[in-house]
Amino acid sequence: MAVNVFEDWLNACSGCEISILNIGDPLVDLLNHLNFVHITPLIDHKLFGQLGEKTEMDVPESVVSILSGGVRNDEQKHELQEIRKKTKILIALGTCACHGGIPAQANMFKNEEVFEKVFRQSPSTEPSPDPVDPSVPKWTPTCAALDEVVKVDISIPGCPPHPDWIVEAITALLEGKTAWSLPERSVCDTCPVIREKKSGGGPVKRWLQNMEFNPEEGIDKMRCFNEVGYLCQGPVTLAGCSGKAGVPRCVQARPPCRGCFGPIRKGAQPMVDMMGALSSVGLDAKSMLDRRAMLNRYIGAHGMLKVLPARPTK
Amino acid sequence: MSTVINLQPITRIEGHTKVAITLDDAGNVIDTKVHGQNLRGFEKFCEGRPVEEMPRIVCHICGICPWAHHLASSKATDGCFGVTPPPTAVKLRRLMQSIAYVSDKILHFYFLAAPDFVIGPDADYSVRNVVGIIKAAPDIAKQVVHMRHLGAQMLEGFAGRAIHPTFSVPGGVSKPMIETERQKMLGPAQELLEFSKFSMKFAKENVFPKYMDTIKSLGVIEVGYLGTVREDGALEFYDGKLRMMKSDGSYEDFSYDRYLDYIGESVLPWSYQKFPYAKKWGKLNLSLENPVGVYRTNCLARINVADKMATPLAQAEFEEFRAAFGRPAHYTLLYHYARLIELLQAAETVVQLLNDPEITGANIRAQVTAKAGRGVGCVEAPRGTLIHDYECDNEGLITKVNLIVGTTHNNAAMNLSVNQTAKTFIKEGKYDQGILNRVEMAIRAYDP
Numbered sequence: 001m002a003v004n005v006f007e008d009w010l011n012a013c014s015g016c017e018i019s020i021l022n023i024g025d026p027l028v029d030l031l032n033h034l035n036f037v038h039i040t041p042l043i044d045h046k047l048f049g050q051l052g053e054k055t056e057m058d059v060p061e062s063v064v065s066i067l068s069g070g071v072r073n074d075e076q077k078h079e080l081q082e083i084r085k086k087t088k089i090l091i092a093l094g095t096c097a098c099h100g101g102i103p104a105q106a107n108m109f110k111n112e113e114v115f116e117k118v119f120r121q122s123p124s125t126e127p128s129p130d131p132v133d134p135s136v137p138k139w140t141p142t143c144a145a146l147d148e149v150v151k152v153d154i155s156i157p158g159c160p161p162h163p164d165w166i167v168e169a170i171t172a173l174l175e176g177k178t179a180w181s182l183p184e185r186s187v188c189d190t191c192p193v194i195r196e197k198k199s200g201g202g203p204v205k206r207w208l209q210n211m212e213f214n215p216e217e218g219i220d221k222m223r224c225f226n227e228v229g230y231l232c233q234g235p236v237t238l239a240g241c242s243g244k245a246g247v248p249r250c251v252q253a254r255p256p257c258r259g260c261f262g263p264i265r266k267g268a269q270p271m272v273d274m275m276g277a278l279s280s281v282g283l284d285a286k287s288m289l290d291r292r293a294m295l296n297r298y299i300g301a302h303g304m305l306k307v308l309p310a311r312p313t314k
Numbered sequence: 315m316s317t318v319i320n321l322q323p324i325t326r327i328e329g330h331t332k333v334a335i336t337l338d339d340a341g342n343v344i345d346t347k348v349h350g351q352n353l354r355g356f357e358k359f360c361e362g363r364p365v366e367e368m369p370r371i372v373c374h375i376c377g378i379c380p381w382a383h384h385l386a387s388s389k390a391t392d393g394c395f396g397v398t399p400p401p402t403a404v405k406l407r408r409l410m411q412s413i414a415y416v417s418d419k420i421l422h423f424y425f426l427a428a429p430d431f432v433i434g435p436d437a438d439y440s441v442r443n444v445v446g447i448i449k450a451a452p453d454i455a456k457q458v459v460h461m462r463h464l465g466a467q468m469l470e471g472f473a474g475r476a477i478h479p480t481f482s483v484p485g486g487v488s489k490p491m492i493e494t495e496r497q498k499m500l501g502p503a504q505e506l507l508e509f510s511k512f513s514m515k516f517a518k519e520n521v522f523p524k525y526m527d528t529i530k531s532l533g534v535i536e537v538g539y540l541g542t543v544r545e546d547g548a549l550e551f552y553d554g555k556l557r558m559m560k561s562d563g564s565y566e567d568f569s570y571d572r573y574l575d576y577i578g579e580s581v582l583p584w585s586y587q588k589f590p591y592a593k594k595w596g597k598l599n600l601s602l603e604n605p606v607g608v609y610r611t612n613c614l615a616r617i618n619v620a621d622k623m624a625t626p627l628a629q630a631e632f633e634e635f636r637a638a639f640g641r642p643a644h645y646t647l648l649y650h651y652a653r654l655i656e657l658l659q660a661a662e663t664v665v666q667l668l669n670d671p672e673i674t675g676a677n678i679r680a681q682v683t684a685k686a687g688r689g690v691g692c693v694e695a696p697r698g699t700l701i702h703d704y705e706c707d708n709e710g711l712i713t714k715v716n717l718i719v720g721t722t723h724n725n726a727a728m729n730l731s732v733n734q735t736a737k738t739f740i741k742e743g744k745y746d747q748g749i750l751n752r753v754e755m756a757i758r759a760y761d762p
């Protein structure tokens with residue numbers, strides 16, 4: 001019998017949903033086992049009645065809920081709380097849902113600063129008051145991960161998560177399991193580059209030049225990014241971006257990792273650990289430009305990125 | 315007492331939108347609004363970031379068209395640092411963009427739009443979707459799932475990531491294409507081209523003739539158009555000049571860096587999504603009878619502003635389309651037809667570029683030095699003209715970002731099309747799910 005599934009995107013880009021489609025050919029069979037009671041990109045189910053007649057959000061019951069995106073406004077927060085009440089197993093799909101994702105970079109700024117920029121300080125925009133209509137949901141104080149608002153049962157991180165893990169997690173649930181998680185390994189554990197545990201020293205280089213490599217040769221003939229002097233966040237990032245096999249996705253194209261799967265384990269301090277990793281190969285870690293935003297690029301929820309107090313004026 | 319119909323969320327689209335339709339005591343439409351409900355603030359939080367990181371940050375604006383943002387951003391960073399990517403790098407960027415276009419258009423036509431036409435606009439919502447298509451036509455559905463994924467596999471196989479890419483960088487790209495990689499892509503490229511031809515034929519035989527009355531009545535508005543053309547006037551996705559056309563077909567061309575002379579954006583209190591308008595035509599007015607400043611982007615706009623297509627099969631379809639619907643073609647549902655003509659051009663371009671000897675060149679990135687500057691990077695995203703405008707300081711850190719994305723250009727027009735559809739179909743309080751779905755079809759045509 002098919003399992004009732006609720007799927008929706010909150011503060012998301014739809015990349016997680018495209019990753020579901022990237023399951024590819026096996027998707028057609030998988031769909032036979034899933035009965036979507038709601039999935040915004042694919043099915044015309046409405047949350048305020050099929051005739052738009054309801055004034056309160058009506059979330060249907062489900063066994064499994066799959067949610068992408070973090071929480072950015074009151075309505076998303078309310079929807080998430082309603083879903084939690086109506087579902088048995090809640091899955092946070094993707095790094096935004098698990099750690100805030102790229103949109104949580106906004107946590108470095110006050111909400112008023114963001115609105116000031118978007119609606120009054122942009123060169124093509126007629127300076128205007130912030131939209132305040134009741135139909136426009138108010139921003140929450142921060143861009144939050146789902147587990148800052150409700151209990152999350154299963155986390156599938158990744159920006160986007162690899163289809164292999166989506167299939168594995170869903171299959172585990174269909175088999176009656178109630179837990180699933182990625183193994184705690186680092187991207188480096190799955191990366192074949194040559195490592196000698198030392199670099200030429202000096203400052204951390206910016207990504208202004210490509211790596212030196214022979215394109216006819218495999219990645220296993222290329223030197224480690226950190227050891228050449230570039231920032232690569234592989235040492236502090238959870239492995240799995242290329243699925244069950246294969247070279248980390250960014251490395252396949254020869255740029256370094258920026259941490260899109262988030263930290264290797266709960267409670268880790270990727271920023272501190274990364275500074276340590278750079279120092280350990282002899283680089284001047286403190287020379288890194290924009291390091292707070294860089295090392296928390298995908299993980300700005302959970303208070304990892306905050307508004308810094310204004311510098312005292314002289 | 316007036317009644318408000320609250321359609322939320324708008325489904326089979328990619329954004330966060332709801333529609334409110336207000337009826338008077340007699341049950342007739344007095345107002346409609348398409349509310350853009352989400353805001354993330356990229357323009358602010360990109361400030362302070364190193365310029366070279368931008369293409370891999372802003373691609374996250376959209377998970378469906380990350381390549382469009384990735385490439386518009388790369389072009390803006392080229393501009394900030396004053397570098398010109400080598401010809402091979404430009405060709406590789408174009409190749410990736412064209413493959414992404416093919417996947418995107420298959421996604422929209424079959425997964426998002428087709429249920430309205432293949433299952434039917436009045437069918438129950440529980441079957442009017444891709445799962446319904448899988449049950450009704452399993453062979454076509456399997457092929458569609460396969461073909462959309464094939465493009466993603468080509469992107470991943472070469473550039474590591476199909477979603478949120480990291481391949482394009484200031485001054486070029488991060489790796490060259492070697493001969494074995496090129497050969498590996500030829501077969502799938504041909505497969506996608508054949509499927510594109512099939513899709514065009516399928517729609518011309520089974521969809522468009524059947525729905526001609528609907529095409530002529532649903533969402534119809536007469537407004538202007540914006541799109542990119544090459545120097546010779548051919549429809550272009552990656553680089554060219556912008557052409558802004560009035561509803562009467564007269565037009566003006568301008569370079570990307572002059573966009574501020576032509577495009578303004580209004581903010582209305584009921585939507586986070588701004589309302590771009592053509593500055594030179596007057597102050598934005600959203601009246602259905604006499605709209606001012608409203609223009610459209612995305613495929614129908616590109617087909618209207620272009621003098622011709624850039625590839626032969628697409629050109630033949632373009633000629634047939636223009637002979638049938640004129641220039642500019644205003645019927646909103648013709649977006650679906652225009653989308654398939656573009657699908658052909660994109661698929662033909664993939665094959666052409668893979669057969670270009672320069673595609674396997676070794677010189678793929680110009681020398682890049684961080685310095686102060688400004689760059690306006692523009693490409694045609696599947697959903698319309700995409701503008702990324704960056705400024706940076708001496709260290710090469712971002713100081714200003716302005717973004718106008720494809721669907722935002724269509725905000726005013728979508729509001730007008732929804733208004734027209736609601737007023738046409740909802741009378742004296744009579745409406746049902748099929749009629750409300752038609753209101754959504756007016757939005758879906760724009761593929762927001």
